[in-house]
Each structure stands twice: as structure tokens, then as C-alpha cells.
Amino acid sequence: MSQPTKWSQFGVLITVFFFWGFVAASNSIFIPFCKEFFHLDQIQSQLIGSAFYGAYFYGSLILFIVSTVSGIDVLNKIGYKKGIIYGLLISVVGAIALAFISGSEAPTFAAVLIAFFIIALGFSLQQTAAQPFAIALGPVESGAHRLNMAGGVNSFGTLLGPLVVSWLLFGTVKEGESSPANISNIQTLYFFLSGLFILASLVFAVAKLPKTTSNETLEKSPKAMIALVIIGLLFPPVLFADQIHLQFGITKSTTIVTSLVLILLVLFVSMLLAARNKSGWGAMAYPQLVLGMIAIFVYVGVEVTVDNNFGALLKLQEFGGYDEAHISHLISLYWGSLMIGRWTGAVSVFNFSKGVKKVLGIVVPFAAFGIILLVNLIKGNKVDDFLLYPICIAIAVGAFLFANEKPVKLLLTVSVLGAIAMVIALTNTGMVANFAIISCGLCASVMWPCIFALAVSGLGKYTSQGSAFLIMMILGGAILPPAQGAIIDIDKVSPGSTVMGTSFTHFSYIVPLLCFAYLAWHTLKTKSVLKKQGLDVDAQVAAGH
Template sequence: MTDRTASPRVALAVTTTLFFMWGFITVLNDVLIPHLKSVFTLNYTQAMLVQLIFFGAYFVMSLPAGKVIERVGYRNGIMIGLAVTGVGALLFIPAAQTVSYAMFLGAFFVLASGITLLQVAANPYVSLLGDPRYASSRLNLAQALNSLGTTLAPKLGGVLILSATVLGAAELAQLAPAEQLAYRAQQAALVTGPYIAVAATLFVLAFVVWMFRLPPLTEATASADAHKHRFSDVLRHRHLRLGVVAIFLYVGAEVSIGSFMINYLSMASIGNVSEATAAGYVSLYWGGAMIGRFVGFALMRTLDPRRLLGGCAALAALLVACTMVAQGNVALWSVVAIGLFNSIMFPTIFTVAIEGMGTMTDKASSLLIMAIVGGAIVPVLQGALADHIGLQHAFVLPLLCYVFIVYYGFAGSLVRRAPSATPSAGMAASSQR
């Protein structure tokens, strides 16, 4: 029988397609949040339940996902993740038909559970697929494809979902109960088409992954030693422990800014534009991240990833501060420009955090993916702040998140030997890669 195992380059190409898809799916939330807020007349806190459920799935499902990867390997884990994500996308059909916010939230949870499995498998896989010196550079390239998905999703979603006439809460209250129900059903139905297309694409991708056999990596998941480590052993590594916090805060800040951007730019004192027009600016926000990741891919061939991380976080913090105090075009372009400096943060934090983890890499990856729950918690907290102090001032929360990442980049990410670390662990990882 002919060996159909894909070459590392083909494997990288197939895997980066997954990054595009989960980026596209994740950022569709930024379009759905204002849409569902309008359909179900929600306040900011209630609307952010979408992100609480979606990113909460990362926290709940990351450890089980790590166990699945240990048992079935990267390739089968990726196929299972694609299938689960596809099922979650199809669940938007009954949610729209029943006009149920609770069912929408359930669909988001299933969708995110599949993406969690993909993240736990694909992020370390790309990091380990080649020379370890270029792990950050390689993951930045893959994340650039993720950013292409996040760039296209708001624009396409704005056209397909937000282009219809939307009634305000006062106008909706004037309708008879039957008319209100009909209006909500009509608005909810706008969601189904995009998610049917997403589900079909995911199932095709699962078939493609089956066709192209990804090369096995004989690191963490293949080593008998991997099963001997506990999560407490992993957390003894300071740079990994602080990396978990950094991922939590970074994803929280990035998601929170994207989630509120349409409502923020629609404010009369900021952009004074329609929600559909504001969705185009969200595309620019994520497009900046895509450009920054391609640039980061090149820069990290020569520059220290840690210093680049700290510098980008400092510039992002300054832009958030400007967003909080400025108005008009200055505030508008300040918040959009944050995406450019967000670009390298996730892949760089991830790769420096798993550096030298050796046979503990799979468990370290699970903890880092679990930390994506920051995307569930920070937006809800910012939503609560926005309900009390106003949306513009509530951006103080992402500002504080970036301040910690500045510290992590310049100091917290430095690798120090854990108190009971296995001396050969880092060398084992290098030789196995």
C-alpha cells in the first residue's frame, strides 16, 4: 500500500486552513452579538453571554480535549474537532426556527467545543512541525491565515446578517405580540444561511484531513512519559504559569474590543455610522492583525520574540488609552489600529510559554487553550462596566490586560528551571522535533 503521509509543508498548508476556519467562525460572533441584542432586546451584559458561553467552552472542554489528543493523536483529533464544530453550526437552524436565545447559546457552546479540540491539536502541532528555533515564526504564519478569516467574517456577516432593517426597542414595543414574534423570526432566520455554509465547509475539511495523512510527531502525545506528568508539574514552570495568565488577558482584551466595536463605532460621538457600516471597520481591525502576523513572521527570523511581544503590547495599551479619551475619527482609528499590534500576541505567548516543556507539551497546550476563557469573562465584565459607567470608559479593562502582557513580554516569559523539572525534558523535546 502506498504511503500517503503528507510532507511537512503539505501538513502545514492543511493545518493552516483550520486556523482560517476557526478565525472566521469566532469573529462572526462580533456580528451576531449586536444582531441578537436587537432581536431579543438585550442589554450589554446579556448580549455578552454569547462570548461567555462560547469562550467558556474553552475552559470546560480544554482538559477533555487534551485527553482526546493523547488517546487518538493529532490527525484524528482534528477530524473529530471539525465534525463537532460542523454539528454546532447546524444547531443554529433549530435555534433560529424556535427564536430561542437559549438555543442560540447552546449552539455556540457545541461550536466552541469543536474549535477547542482543533486549537489544542493544531497550535502545538504547528509549533513542533519543524525547526524549534522558528516555532514562533511558524505559528505567526498560521495565525495570519486565522486573521484572514477574522478579516473576512465581519464584512461578509455584515452584508448577510446586519443589512436588513432593524427596529429599535421602542418601535418593537409598538407592534402587536404576533407581529413582534414574526419580526424576531424573520431576523433570526438571517443567521441560518451563513452557518449552513460554514458546516458544509467544515465537513469537507474533515475529509481533506483524512485524505492527507498528517505526519505523526513523536513528542508529547507519543511518549509514555507524557502520561506520567500531572498538571501541577506543568504549572511549576513560571514562564508557562504566567503564560496562562497572559493568554487569558490577551484573548479577553482582543475579544472584548471586537465584541463592542460595532456598538462603539455606532455612537454619535465616535463614528456615528450604521451597524452594517461599523462591521466594515471590524474587518479592518482584524485585517490589521493579519498584516501584523505576516510582518511578525518575517521579523521573528531576526528579532527576539519576547521583546517584540512587549513592544506591541505597550503600543496597544497606548491606543486603548487614546480610545478612552478621544472622540470622532481619532477614537475610531485608534480602536481599529489596536488590531495591528494584537497580531503577534497569541502565537508568541503560546510558543514562548511551551518552550522547553518537552513531554509536558500536550498538557501545557491544554492549559493555554483553557486560558482562552478570558474571552468569556473579560467581555462580560466590560459589558457590566459599560452598563454602569458608559461604553467608552469601560475600555479601561482591556487597557489593564495589555499592561500585564507588557510585563510578560519583557520579564515574565523568561525561562527558568522549575523546582522539580526533569533536566532532560527540554533536550528530549529538541531531539524529538
Template sequence: MAGPIASGGRATAAPPGASYGRALGLLASLFFMWGFITVINNTLLPHLRSVFDLNYTQTTLIESVWFIAYFFASIPAAKLIERVGYQKSLVIGLLTMAAGALGMVLAASLPSYGVTLIMLFVIASGITLLQVAANPYVAVIGPSETASSRLNLVQAMNSAGTMLAPLFGAYLILGRSKGGTAATGTVLTEAERLADAQSVILPYVIVAVVLAVLAVVIARFPLPAMGSATSRVAKADRKNHSLWKHRNLVFGVPAIFIYLIAEIGVANLFVNFVSQPEIANLTNEQAGRYLALLWGGMMIGRFAGSAIMQRIRAETVLAVFSIGAFVVMLITVFTTGPIAMWSLILVGLFHSIMFPTIFTLGIKGLGPLTEEGSGLLIMAIAGGALVVVQGWIADAYGLQTSFLLTAACELYILFYAVWGAKVTAPLPDPVAETTH
């Protein structure tokens, strides 16, 4: 796989001691935006469920299409980065997302379930391009020992976006629709569904404009190159090494895949779950506001995790958080009322450090194989597509029971933290050597 860290073979290596503070600050805005746009789906899904009269399987299929994009777009994204460079690829990714957001306006105007799926795929493909470049970039520009701490810190901005998105969606989508403000179980007329479909137009116009402005800013910003000489050496060295000798990567890819099933399942079904009479008996709009607390917990957890990992090994922190997530998911499944709702909110705190920590543990010790390993880990985000399995379980056995799948996912993360993340056959990291 082409390297997401390289600058297309045309940039010069960054000088030793170069400061990446401003670049990281700008990249943090990208983390914010893709988190924001991804989590708009959490309020969009119950909205579309009402507009198109979907069951849980059809509803979660919308999110599955979103994450299938990670599988199909990861390799083309990495190749694009190698061909046109890091900075141009970021601009292309942002403009792709903006085009998809404008496409959502078309989907709402028709309205069309099929066009909605296509446009969400386009937006997710743009996000994939940003992910393939930005995550490994942040991970390798400092000491490898603090990579998890650094990526957790920047990912906290992603969580800030995910925390604000439910409020944005609840107000501009659910709050402006009949289905979003009516009591659970209310049957809408055809005219009401058509009117509700139009409520997504304004939010996605706003999103498209912001993405276009950010693309212009990125295009004009002097981002530091990440060393073309390093990439050429890496390509020669790769022939003598195998990814499959690195246990932390081999078990890290399924860890990312499985974690995404857990995170996306909780987020996408949260509104429907807490709206149930036996849980909190809320309207979808009210439940959307509580969803912001779940994502707020992820933001707090990442800031805290970044500080904790300065003193405690990342593997240990990951193990403790996975145990906490498993416990609160069992409480969610086997209780009712406010206890079930607040336990589901609390899982956001425990999920917070999982993705960035698994990612940095997965590429640890890969040396010249870091680029390929990073690409595989980003591709594993496609695990979010299997949220449709939880939708099927919810239809067959009940929404509350479906969260047992989430609990099972937490156990694999615990296994990875305790055993799977151990580094085997570590290789020297030439990238780190050029950036100190």
C-alpha cells in the first residue's frame, strides 16, 4: 500500500527540530470536522427511519454504507497521497466531502433513500482520505513512546466535533421535523414525511460551505513535508520484512474493526434506545441532546487519557477502559429506566481512548512498514459497516438485547490490550530519526 505519510516524493525532509505545533493545530480542525460530520448521522438515522418508514436493519444499513467506504477508499486514498502529495490530498478530501454534502441536498429534495446512500458514501470516501493521511502523520512526528498520548490529544478535537454534532442535528434536523418532535410511535402522513425530508437541506448546506472554506485554508497553509528520502529508503527496506511478523499489527487490525462495531452500534441506536417508554420515554429531539453527553464523555476521556498515558503504559490504560466499557454495557442490557440510559452514556467515556490507542499500538515497532500498517488499520474502520448485524439482532430479539454484541466487542479489546498489543520483531523507525 502506498504510504500515507509521504509527500508524493517531491517534498524535502523536514529539518531536525522543526516545529509542528501550527500544523497540528490545523490538523486538529480536520479531526473536528470529520468527527462532526460522522456523528450528524446519529441524528440523521432516526430522522430517515421516520421519513422512509425503515426497520432497524434498513436504518443501520445506512451507516453500513458509510463505513463500507473506508474499505473501498483506503487503498485509492493512499495511492492518491503518493501521487499528488499530502497537502493536495487533504484539499481533495475536503472538497469530496463538500460535494457529498451538497448531494444530500439533492437527496432531500427528491426525497430518495438510494441517493441518500450514495451521497453518504461520497462523504465517507472524503473522510477516509483525511484519515489515511492525518492519523499516521500525528503518530510519527514525535517520540514513539508518547504517540498514543499525542494522538489521543488531537483526537480529543474529533470528540469535540462529535459532542457538538448531536446538538446541531437535534436542533436543525430533529427539532425542525414532525417525526423528531412527535411522541415515539407516531405515524406520519405522506405530506409530513415529505416536509420532514426537507429539514436536512439547511444543515448540509452549512456543512458544505464550512468544508469548502477549510479546503481553501489547507491549500494555502505551509504544511511541513514528511521526508521523501525516508519514503524511498522505506520502499527498499520493505522487501526484507513482513507485516505478519508483527503481532501488535496482526491483532490490531481486527481490534480496530471490532471496536468500530461497538462505537457505531452504540451511537447509532442511542436515540432509538433512550426514546423507548421503559428507558427514558423521550422524543427523538430530546434524546439527541443526551447523545451529546455520550460524545462529550469521549472528549473528556481523550484529554484525560492523553495525560494519564504520560505516566502509565498505553496497554494498561486500554485494558482498564475496556473492562469499564464491558461492565456498563451489561448494566445497559439488564436494567431499565434512567440507569440503563446513563450507563449507555457512560460507555462514551470508556470508548474514548480506544481508537487512537489501538492505532498507535498497532504501528509501534513497524519501522519502514509503518505506512502499510497504517493503511491496514484505517481500512479496518470498515468494521463500522457491521453495525447492520446489531440492527438485525435488534429486529429479531429486541433493541436492548442487541447491546450484548457491544459487550462482546469490549472483551476482544481487553484481549488485545493484555496480549495482542505486545510488540514482536520491532524494526528501527527511520521516520522518527528524521524528525528529532
């Protein structure tokens, strides 16, 4: 007989999901602020995201290397509970460091980056442990339900993060007014967050939780480890592009684009080599997994870059002429769009009839939009700009209903819609372009589970290892934003220059357009790969209805 879900323990667990979303989305406000405060160019400002998402990769890579070399699954040995506690304590160190840095007389951007890296390093360990922990806190058959609920809490954190950080930095600023921001205002937030991290770790420490470790055998994959280590060596030049420019005269744009191309090349070459000889590649011997790794890299990259560079676009008069104090409502709408999609997707895990699911599939998105309006009104933001956005939501609802929960059909549909939205954004200005960019949050919201489902299909005993490799590819959020920032900086280097009749800041959204186009290709390619193996994920989902 299966154990009932331990809701009190699960309630504690989902707090860490909230933290991840809150801090990650807060970067959207913190990045344009740091750009002004530290007098950075666009590439430099994007290093906040690079440090943050890069830490996820290195945290996962370190665990993988240590486990492979020692022959012991480190996280499995210490247990998921202790893994979360240790992760929280690492994040405490980063949060306290950032609080002291922001309160110092002469804060430096390098110190801020180090603090963000430490916070996210803790998040990496938390996330690696929390996902299987959520499944373990109740019946296995309802594990997906708990993960979707946790994802909904994560999305609520992404909605509140930009609003809270904007309020701390600028206060409640009315339209037309300006407010001097002071980085010391961040001190209160991160002391508070460090206190919450400590409290959460104490609760986990004293809580009586079930044994939550996996009995799966550790699968060694030396060739896969070499490929991942090479990627780990190719990423640091992104963080040190400034120093490379000063020492060797190589432009920051060249360094970043070179790292990006080489990392993708390593993944594609690995897939080709594994196709010739599967020995030693582990999960990477399966082409759907490597394709999935590249897709996660691109998906996370596009989700982050669409938003993290949005502040630079919104400063242009033809896109509203907003300063840093007045963009939180649009930033929150973007992250709120991710919440809309994820809350809608969570409906599918409940045991409702088809009719009820369809009704909820329509009602939930607009109810979530109502919550977005409410929290913005509470913060003091004007929401007049939002009145036409329900049109975008209605289109997304139509796409979700059309795809009918089938991973291939859904991923292809939202990838194409994302590409169309980017074409609209690139060929228009004002709120039409702004809404097109924001609506990419609706498209991206359901991509992660679709990509994951396709990537781990048919992996068998390598499913757990494959999942770990996919999580490592969050690294895309560390590289694609500065790559887009490199295009934006052309406006600074060559003021008044244009491409296709528009500024380079506007044209930079060609990067997410290419990303969505790639994800559409990825969907068709992966479907073909799986078909050759006799797998049809969409048919399996349809049969399960």
C-alpha cells in the first residue's frame, strides 16, 4: 500500500522552489540597475546571469565528476534531505556576502558576481536533490502532480521577484517620476533571504523525513565526463571576456560567440562519436538525449535572454522610453506569462474528465492573469498597458488545447508561435513589439517538460544520468544573454548605426528568433530519431488518456 503524500513536509520543500524563481527573476531588475550603477556595457551587465546560471552547470558537473571518480553517487550517499540542507547553507553564504557587499561604501561588480555564483551554487545542489525528493514524499504515481505544484510555486516566485526588488531599489515610483536607486537597499532583501535560507535548513534538519535515496546503480560514462569537462573549460572565457580583451585585444563579442559555438560543437561532435561507438558514453550514447541537452541549452538561453536584455530595449523611446524604475510591471508580466503556462499545464496531472480539463485549461490562464494584475496593483504599478495582453493569452490557450498535452505536438506548436512572435517584435515597435516579446514567456512556459520527456525516452537504466546531464544544460542561460548583449553593444560602439532600418538593440532579438526556429527543428529531428527506435511519445500520451 502506498504512503499518502506528506503535505506538511512537502510544504517545507516547495519553499526552495520559490527561492529559485524569486532570485532568478529578480535578475531582470538587478541587471539594468547594475548596468547604470557600475557603468557597464550590455555584455558586462549580462554577466550576472552568466554567473548565476553558470553555477548550476558547475555544481552539477562537480557532483558528477566526484561520483564518477569515487564510484559512489555522492548525493545518494548523503541523502536528498542533507543535500538540500547543504545547498541552503551554501546559498546562505552567498546571500550574506551579497548583503555585506551591497551595504559597503565601495561595492564592486566582481564581488556581486561572486556572491550570485555562490547563491546559485547552493541552488544547484538544492535542485538536484529536491526534484527526486518531491517524488519521494508520497505515492510515485502522483509524483508528477507534486512536481507540477512545486513548479507553480516556483513561477509565483518569478512573478514576485521583479516587483519586490524594484520596490526595494526604487520604492513606489509614479509614471513620469524618477527615483535614485541605491544598491544598499538590496542589503535588507538579502539579509532577509539568508534568514529564510537558515530557517528552512533548520526545519529540514529537525523534520522527520522518510529515507529518500535511490537504489539505482551508478553508471560510469568516462567519455561523457570528458565532453562535459571540455564544456566546463570553454565557458570561463565568457566571464573573463573583459580581461581577455585587455590582455590580447580580442573583442568581448568574439570571445563570447566563440565559446558558444565551441560548446555547441562539442555536443554535436559527441553525438556523432557516440553513434559510431556507444561504449563509455553512457546516456550520451542516445542521440535523443544529446539533442535534448542542446535543446535545454537553447530553451533556457532563450527564456533568460528574451527578458534579461528587455530592459535595454525598453529604454528606447520607440519602445516606451522606460527607465529602470518603471519596467517592473512589464518584467513581471513576462515571468507571469511563464506562470500562466505552467499553472495551465498543471491541470493535466489532475484526474479530471476531458470536459473539465478543457474548461480549466481556459479558466486557469485568465485567473493567473488576474493574479498578475492584482500583485502589480498592490505594488502600485499602472496596469493600463496590460489591457490587450489577454489576446496573447487566448492564442496560447488555443495552442495548448490544439496540442492536447502531446509533447511533440506541443513543443512544435509553441516553438513556431515563439518564432512568429519574434518576427512580429522585429518588424514592429511600441507595445505591439513589447507584447510579442513578453508573449514568448507563454511559449517557453511548457517547453521544459516537453524537451525532457522526449530526451529521456528509451534511456532505460541511463534515465537518471540523462536527467542530470539535461539539468547541466541550464548553462545556456549563462551564454546566450551576453551573446545577444554583444549585438546591443554595437549601438554603443557605433551610435546611430542601423541594420535593416532599425537599431542593433532592436535587431538583437534575432537571437531568440533563431533559438525558437532551432527548437522547432529539434522537435522534428527528435521525433524522427525516436521513430527509428520504435518510440512514439505522442501516441503513448494519447493512449494514456
